[in-house]
Amino acid sequence: MLDTTLEQLEHLVAELLQQNQQLAADNAQLHERLGKASEDNDALQLQLMEQEEKHNATAVRLQALVRRVSESRASA
Numbered sequence: 001m002l003d004t005t006l007e008q009l010e011h012l013v014a015e016l017l018q019q020n021q022q023l024a025a026d027n028a029q030l031h032e033r034l035g036k037a038s039e040d041n042d043a044l045q046l047q048l049m050e051q052e053e054k055h056n057a058t059a060v061r062l063q064a065l066v067r068r069v070s071e072s073r074a075s076a
Helices: 002-075
Strands: none
Touching: none
């Protein structure tokens, strides 16, 4: 009986060790994917900031053009 219990325990420990290895591999893969997603997020935020700057510069130019047209009409 003791031998059977010991064998069962050894089998269960082996299964747990295998599951632990799989979980460690999964964790490493998720950590890698998280790092990639974080890099992608940083790149997208930088692109957004650049687009906002371009948008603001365009809005300023358009406002200047509208002001020039308005002033030209007012003086005409």
